[in-house]
Amino acid sequence: MKTWVEDLFIPLFLILLATFLSCSPNNNQESDSLVEELSEDEKRKIENALAGLDIADGLEVSLFASEPMLINPTNIDVDAKGRVWVCEAYNYRPRLNAGNDTLPEGDRIVILEDTDDDGQADQSTVFYQGNEINAALGIAVLGNKVIVSCSPNVWIFTDQNGDDKADKKELLFTGIGGEQHDHAVHAFVFGPDGKLYFNFGNEGKQIFDKQGNPVIDKVGQEVNSSGKPYRQGMIFRCNPDGSEFEVLAHNFRNNYEVAVDSYGGLWQSDNDDDGNKGVRINYVMEYGNYGYTDEMTGAGWRAKRTNMHAEIPKRHWHLNDPGVVPNLLQTGAGSPTGIIVYEGRLLPEKFWDQMIHTDAGPNVVRAYPVTRSGAGYQAEIVNILKGSRDAWFRPVDVCVAPDGSLIIADWYDPGVGGHQMGDQQKGRIYRVAPQGTSYKVPKLDLSTSEAAVNALQSPNHATRYLGWQQLKENGQSAESALESLLTNTNTRMKARAIWLLAIISEQPEKYIIQTLEDADEDIRVTGLRVARSTDPENLTRYLKKMIDDPSMHVKREIAIALRYLNDPKAADLWVALALQYKSGDRWFLEALGIAADPRPDIFFDAWTKRVGDQWNSKEGHDLIWRMRSKDAIPFLGKLIGSDSIDLEAKKRYFRALDFHNDPVKDKLLANLTETGAGNQAEIQRLILNHISSSALHKYNGLAATLDKSLPGVKGTSQYLEWVRKFDLEDQYQELENLMLASPNEEIGQEAARILREKKGMAYFQDLVESKDASRVTNALEALRHIHGEESWALKKYVVFDESRDIAIRRQAVKVLGSGWEEEDKLLKMMVADEVPEDLREAATATLMNAYKESVREKSLSFLKNPQQTEMKPISELVALSGEVGAGHKVFEKLCQSCHQVQGKGLDFGPDLTEIGSKLSKDGLYTSIIYPSAGISFGYEGYVLTLKDQSKDVGYIASRTETSIDLRKNGGITTTYQLEDVVAIEALENSLMIEGLTNAMNQQELVDLVSYLESLKKVESQTDD
Incomplete structure (x- = not known):
């Protein structure tokens, strides 16, 4: 019987040959040619690994x-x-x-x-x-x-x-x-x-x-x-x-x-x-x-906030927020x-x-x-x-x-x-x-401190660990051997010695002081880190010695060391550092913030006393933006009210207010409206966004500001936020207009939810009794994302009302089965033959797009002439060639309702602009045919059960201590207060429809994969 070594002998010989051909980029053309001639199975063989x-x-x-x-x-x-x-x-x-x-x-x-x-x-x-x-x-x-x-x-x-x-x-x-x-x-x-x-x-x-x-x-x-x-x-x-x-x-x-x-x-x-x-x-x-989520609330990066970065990759990390x-x-x-x-x-x-x-x-x-x-x-x-x-x-x-x-x-x-x-x-x-370097492992020797110092210098972690442990065990007897590294021209080897010397020596301060006086700034940085770790009792003395160091990296480390320095002099040292800050160095600004965050009031007070009127500079503005002291709030108000600061900069200061919880914020914002300092329309809007809802009737002039600002935002999500936040009953007619004009858009859906909360289902009952067919149709569409027994009963009533036009009844069937619980109910009606014959086709079409795979599978039995598309297995599909242009058309027809490519399409599932750089052809086929086999993290489906026992389904786009943003099919986001959510259940299957291939033939699938495979990142980096 052959061993695995014998099995590998021939492949390994071929690997050596492949190495000779492909190890150098000068042979890339040869490699390209070689790979092009291989089948997909041959590409995966060991002998072709390097090609x-x-x-x-x-x-x-x-x-x-x-x-x-x-x-x-x-x-x-x-x-x-x-x-x-x-x-x-x-x-x-x-x-x-x-x-x-x-x-x-x-x-x-x-x-x-x-x-x-x-x-x-x-x-x-x-x-x-x-x-x-x-x-x-x-x-x-x-x-x-x-x-x-x-x-x-x-x-x-x-x-x-x-x-x-x-x-x-x-x-x-x-x-x-x-x-x-x-x-x-x-x-x-x-x-x-x-x-x-x-x-x-x-x-x-x-x-x-x-x-x-x-x-x-x-x-x-x-x-x-x-x-x-x-x-x-x-x-x-x-x-x-x-x-x-x-x-x-x-x-x-x-x-x-x-x-x-x-x-x-x-x-x-x-x-x-x-x-x-x-x-x-x-x-x-x-x-x-x-900065992955909002520091204060835990909200996800999609949640609206003032001063969001224009670029999604940077918005994703809250890079415009103070404290990130x-x-x-x-x-x-x-x-x-x-x-x-x-x-x-x-x-x-x-x-x-x-x-x-x-x-x-x-x-x-x-x-x-x-x-x-x-x-x-x-x-x-x-x-x-x-x-x-x-x-x-x-x-x-x-x-x-x-x-x-x-x-x-x-x-x-x-x-x-x-x-x-x-x-x-x-x-x-x-x-x-x-090239040409054979694998020769140096022999490990730990028999003497000198030999252990050699091991300490290894590029390999495991070797370095053994040298470190041996030197620590040798203790003070190893000092002389380690000191030989202090003159090493490789400062990283010098740093390794410094760490150990400070640990094993009876006088670590001798090495720390020597290090802090070194000409190399990385070594001085190391000295500060060593001091924090091994000699915290003398840390204030070391920091004071280094406070005027010319290196910004040293200053950064001093700031970080101040964060937990338990010394009354910490605030004075921080001020000395802050006075050396130059606007534009975000790294140093955040280091100063990290230092001050545990004691912001003490540090900020010391700074304001030191700078006096000189706070009004670019550097002062940055520090006020970053600091979390309650005493920074009035300064933010001065910056917002300044005529010399442009609107974009003011948005930055409004956002900074979100990181303060003191109620003095409301008074400051209200004063901005009263004094006229906030007379620009956009500033007024920002004030209304950042002031609390309880302030509306507490401060004179705020209600007038709201009335003046509302007309400028009608028809927008901003308008809906104010209606909800300030409970504006006189705006309900405008909500109805928005809902009926855009029932399948996020703004219309949010208007519908507010009306449902404030006016109940009786309001919708009146709407569907209208003699205006388009009004009824749009009202039914608005009910698509409103769930619960009352909503189900109203939609079912329309379905079975034979006095209505058949088109309206078909529309009612579609919305009747749109929902986690509703699709089960509609399926049960179909199985029991309770759905009128002239509505069964519409009901079947609805069920074929259900969330649950079991519902979709059962719905196939209701098709009059079911057609199952025969597809080759993935192992054979990968060998087929598709046409990118045709695949783009398939994408627009079947995929664009959930995914975006280069900004086109609905933002529901993951953006696919660079999917060809992540998934191979095999992986793309698997993701389309078996979407539940690989759900992207963050896009897992959840079912929310609400207090009224209705359910809603989607993925959680953001979650804070008080609310959940549920992203749903159609790209609609619904915000639920956690107090209204009684259960959150994770789905096992993907929210992407299983059986999508039933909507296309094999060639369309191959074309679609060819298109997706073409969506690759444009390489812009150095590629040596």
Whole structure:
């Protein structure tokens, strides 16, 4: 019987040949030609793995391992021996991938090793297998301990006897999100300070210790995403045993991994809501808010607010709000995953000390070289490895081997995201290195402190960890060896030594002071971080010494250090920093805000006393905009009322008022109307938007301002907001006009809801009794999204009223079955043959578009001449060619009612403008034919049950502590107060209609996929 090694011998020989042909970008034309001649099945074979990839100049890519040695790698680490540890995901979300097999024994952690030094793994060892690590998303190898992140748990496995098998398993943390959620806990990394860093996405929600108790952080806050004070995804730091837990930043969506550099700097990526081209890279300022949802209310980015950014990718992150740290870089659409800071020297110099990141969506591994920009950075994009000819290339993680080469994990699948897995058999591990560089792992030596210092300088995390631990164990006897690094020309090696010296020395201040006087600003930044960590008692002295440092990066770190400085001098130090702020440096402004937020009144008072009348400058305006002191409110009023400030700038200050809860706001806004300072129509509108509803009759002149402003906004959503907010009964006739003029538009639907709330169903009963047919028809349409027994009874009454025109009755049937409960009721009537014969066709058409798949399937039996379109299996469809133009027409006919492309279409489902950059042809077919197999996160359907027991269905576009915005078919958003919602039930199936292919023939489907495949991001980055 042949072994798997024999099975791989011929493919590996062919891989070597493919490497020779395709490792250099100079051979891309040859690769293009080669791939074009391959069938879809042939493209997926191991021997053609490299032909589909482009590699940057000076580098080559080789295949380190592939199926069947491993399958579906989700996350990797590389140990000090150069072995690759892999988390596999065969048992990935079996409920959502119902057609896939499962392993009863559970998923595996395997160790892949190259024992014969030929650059390819030839030995695979199962370290652990079990169902508690199904589809684990993180692994960190730290000596004989292995930390595995698999929501809702974080496990520590220990190999106690060195046989590469887990002998001990214990919990480190638990209670993190739901089982197997991609937006929950991710990988751990060991920092230069000896602490662990990790993160979770916005479904992590909370974190418990191993006993199941909520974790309380160092400042006394329970760690959860309730908004008190933290929201959404977060970054954490703790000791290896989980103690001294800190929340380092929050309000991310799905921050997949955090990378820590030798200075202690934090870098990560974050994924946007699907389809909004807002994937971002963040430089993380500690304690910062990163703006995925509204900081004060928790509202989603679609929620209306003053001063929203014009560009959706930036609006997505609330970048115009005070208190949001700016993004380093936005990269468009994608599914960002693993990230590192490359501190090796094997790769070309342009990659030294830069982030390297995998983005599985656009099939690419990138670097993001940074340059300083004020107190922060700016970055560019440089591609390293791209699946230009293989859309199944799904890089999900990148690590640095001990020799400085890159090791890249490839999930290898037709799709990515939406919890979908199209292939269970494949998975690859690649190595990227300069051309002609063989894989030679340096021998690990920890026998002396000098040898351990060499290990500390490794580009590989696992090696560095072992060197760090040995030096710490050696204690003060290691100081001399570590001091040799203080003259190293590579400041990152110098920084590594500084962290340890301050930990092991009896006099850490000696090293801290020396560091703070260094000529290199990164080292001075490191010194401040070391001081905070190891010598907090003397922190005030260090900060005072550095307050006039010329580096904006040093000033930024001083500000962050002031946040929790328990010293009466903190306010004076903050003022000294604030006086050095230059308008336009958003990084430094947010650092000042981060410092002041725990004590805003004290800091702001100290600043105003110091600056006096000099507050009225660009710098002063910025600080007033950012500060959360109640004493900043009158200053905001002065800025809003100033004749020298333009309208756009004033919107900025109005928005700043939303971040203050003091009731003095209402008085200030009312005074603006009374004094005439707010006499511009737009300013008046802004005042009405930001003042509370209770203020209308409390302050003189406010009602007059409202009456004066209403005519200018009639027919708009602004008008409806005021009618509801101020309960304007005299506007109900205008509401009726809006409802009947636009019953299927959001404004008409909102008008209908207000009228239903205020006037009841008797009002609608009168409408449908009208002799005006168009009035009745539009009233029925308005009832489409109004549910409950009374609404059902009224629509049913019209259906069975034989005195009415048949067209109106057919319209009534359509709206009768439009709703979560209503479609079941209409189906029941059809089965019982209660629907009149001349209305059954209309009823069937309604049921074929039902939410529930079971209803749609049953409705087929009511068709007089049912026609089932025969389609080839996906494996055969991918080989067919379509016509893009014809596919565009199919899209306009069947898809544009829910999706947008380049701004055209309805904004309901994900924007598909760049879908061809994310999904392969196989993935596109799967998404159309089986939409429930891969629901984009954020677009899951929910059924809301209201107090009156009516139900509504859609996806949750935004949720605050008091309300839910439900986005529904037709692009209509309905806001429900949480006090009116008694239950929220998640749907198992997609809101996208199953069986959409019944509405098209096979060629139309092929054309549609060809069109969608053409929707790709226009590459604008450097592609070396």
